[in-house]
Amino acid sequence: MSRINSAGELEDLRKEILSKKNPGRPCIAICGGTSCLGLGNQGVIKAFQDEIKNKKQADNIDVKVTGCHGFCAQGPNIVIYPEEICYVQVKPEDAADILSQTVIGKKIIDRLVYTDANGAKKVYRNEIPFYSNQVQNLIGDNARIDPKKIEDYIGIGGYAALAKTLSMMSPLEVLEEIKKASLRGRGGGGFPVGSKWETTRNAKGEEKYVIVNGHEGEPGAYMDRALFQGNPHRILEGLIIGGYAIGAHQGFIYTRHDSLELRANISEALAKAEEYGFLGKNILGSGFDFKVEVHLDVGIFVSGESSALMRSIEGKPPEPRPKYIRTSVRGIWERPSNLNNVETWANVPLIIDKGAEWYAGIGSENSKGTKCISLSGNIVNTGVVEVPFGMPLRTIIYDIGGGIPKGKRLKAAHFGSAMGGSIPEKFLDTPLDFDALSKLGAAIGAGGLLIIDEDTSMVSMTRFFLNFLTNESCGKCVPCREGIKQMLHILDDLCDGRGKKSDIELLEEICEVTKAASLCALGRTASDPLMSALRYFRDEFEAKIVEESEKR
Ligand code: SF4
Numbered sequence: 001m002s003r004i005n006s007a008g009e010l011e012d013l014r015k016e017i018l019s020k021k022n023p024g025r026p027c028i029a030i031c032g033g034t035s036c037l038g039l040g041n042q043g044v045i046k047a048f049q050d051e052i053k054n055k056k057q058a059d060n061i062d063v064k065v066t067g068c069h070g071f072c073a074q075g076p077n078i079v080i081y082p083e084e085i086c087y088v089q090v091k092p093e094d095a096a097d098i099l100s101q102t103v104i105g106k107k108i109i110d111r112l113v114y115t116d117a118n119g120a121k122k123v124y125r126n127e128i129p130f131y132s133n134q135v136q137n138l139i140g141d142n143a144r145i146d147p148k149k150i151e152d153y154i155g156i157g158g159y160a161a162l163a164k165t166l167s168m169m170s171p172l173e174v175l176e177e178i179k180k181a182s183l184r185g186r187g188g189g190g191f192p193v194g195s196k197w198e199t200t201r202n203a204k205g206e207e208k209y210v211i212v213n214g215h216e217g218e219p220g221a222y223m224d225r226a227l228f229q230g231n232p233h234r235i236l237e238g239l240i241i242g243g244y245a246i247g248a249h250q251g252f253i254y255t256r257h258d259s260l261e262l263r264a265n266i267s268e269a270l271a272k273a274e275e276y277g278f279l280g281k282n283i284l285g286s287g288f289d290f291k292v293e294v295h296l297d298v299g300i301f302v303s304g305e306s307s308a309l310m311r312s313i314e315g316k317p318p319e320p321r322p323k324y325i326r327t328s329v330r331g332i333w334e335r336p337s338n339l340n341n342v343e344t345w346a347n348v349p350l351i352i353d354k355g356a357e358w359y360a361g362i363g364s365e366n367s368k369g370t371k372c373i374s375l376s377g378n379i380v381n382t383g384v385v386e387v388p389f390g391m392p393l394r395t396i397i398y399d400i401g402g403g404i405p406k407g408k409r410l411k412a413a414h415f416g417s418a419m420g421g422s423i424p425e426k427f428l429d430t431p432l433d434f435d436a437l438s439k440l441g442a443a444i445g446a447g448g449l450l451i452i453d454e455d456t457s458m459v460s461m462t463r464f465f466l467n468f469l470t471n472e473s474c475g476k477c478v479p480c481r482e483g484i485k486q487m488l489h490i491l492d493d494l495c496d497g498r499g500k501k502s503d504i505e506l507l508e509e510i511c512e513v514t515k516a517a518s519l520c521a522l523g524r525t526a527s528d529p530l531m532s533a534l535r536y537f538r539d540e541f542e543a544k545i546v547e548e549s550e551k552r
Pocket residue numbers: 302319320472473474475476477478480481518519520521522523524
């Protein structure tokens with residue numbers, strides 16, 4: 001393939017790719033995501049490949065290994081095109097039947113169809129409530145493309161936003177479009193992306209950097225990985241557009257060292273993007289140069305913190321540093337560096353392609369677009385869901401998530417993993433919104449939503465989070481290092497029957513100091529799970545003390 005030199009050439013290529021596709025040709029898209037991998041998708045993939053070879057159907061039927069489809073609880077998942085028939089919990093021994101009965105014979109196999117709690121069968125993807133209640137602007141493409149094939153991405157309109165950017169827009173126009181869309185960062189803070197880009201753009205210094213934070217160290221959060229692994233070109237396209245708007249010619253991807261498939265897909269995407277002329281010198285004939293380097297995390301939670309991450313890219317230990325000067329002004333090697341997470345970058349091509357007005361039409365007043373959420377815990381449908389901001393939590397948990405297993409009651413919805421907060425059942429009609437949830441003490445964070453049922457003790461749950469954080473504090477500053485440890489000791493005492501009356505007050509004091517005096521976000525928010533638990537479930541903490549003191 002020779003390099004593409006203009007927006008027109010890209011469009012010609014897209015038409016050529018589509019003209020070679022027969023829309024009626026069957027294609028079996030098998031989820032190659034991490035959760036389905038654990039559930040045996042490798043055997044399923046091989047079974048289909050063998051079966052197609054044995055039946056000499058390679059010229060008639062395609063098999064595609066894709067990224068995560070989202071419905072992880074039901075894996076391994078497959079979608080059969082063009083009808084979009086969904087089969088769940090597929091086993092290697094089902095491959096022969098699927099091929100002969102469904103793909104060739106056009107008959108539905110009942111046992112492989114999703115069946116809801118009332119016994120109703122849902123055959124097609126758009127009938128399954130898990131999917132039909134979502135707005136999958138970002139993750140929806142996962143089930144349609146092979147992340148290792150750039151042609152698949154180009155075929156669905158990929159890199160058209162980059163072509164539009166470079167051929168029709170000035171850097172300032174791109175910046176204005178992002179501002180108009182009111183895109184807010186999806187990494188946790190919800191900070192306006194346009195302002196952050198502008199700070200880096202206006203900061204002194206010729207050399208500037210743009211970075212993808214693909215570290216995602218929060219336990220229970222896997223939506224960024226699902227997006228990155230399933231559609232790496234979209235993230236890359238967003239990054240290149242961001243580089244152009246900010247005036248950066250160098251991008252960095254900081255991502256997980258422990259996910260081989262993710263790393264392989266990113267490497268392949270970079271190589272292909274370079275080959276096609278979306279990276280390197282004179283991109284799409286525009287005169288804009290941009291290159292990307294991949295760095296792997298060192299497997300500790302705090303390396304996802306912006307200043308720690310940047311030190312890690314410099315080759316130093318990933319310790320946070322005080323941020324009286326922001327990293328967007330002085331980051332990697334003291335140069336202006338703009339960091340956004342995977343999901344934030346994924347939104348950028350969409351905004352440029354469809355326009356800020358379209359984008360700002362989705363969501364709530366102050367939180368625009370959609371949000372990817374990893375649903376986990378005591379919920380029927382664990383997986384990755386994407387919904388518009390403004391959707392009530394109840395809809396996410398009950399209509400999409402299928403509710404709490406065994407008809408139990410929900411006790412709490414916990415956002416933001418170990419550094420997040422829990423809210424009780426009475427707030428479930430709150431819309432998914434950065435500010436509304438933050439006010440309740442349960443900021444969305446990166447988007448991990450853990451569901452806690454009535455049988456779970458909030459004291460034990462909080463102890464679990466603090467235990468995790470004790471091991472993850474880098475130890476650099478005393479309030480975080482010692483504060484978390486002391487909170488954990490007191491929670492151990494409460495859980496093990498040694499609780500004292502003064503413990504709750506002491507816990508609150510330590511929370512306050514740790515929050516106020518820690519250097520980075522880890523220490524500053526480490527007390528959030530405890531504070532929210534004390535705010536809404538104080539009786540459980542008090543009951544521990546009464547119960548246990550009565551025993552003495
Ligand atoms: S707050 Fe905690 S994690 Fe952050 S620098 Fe201080 S000790 Fe390290």
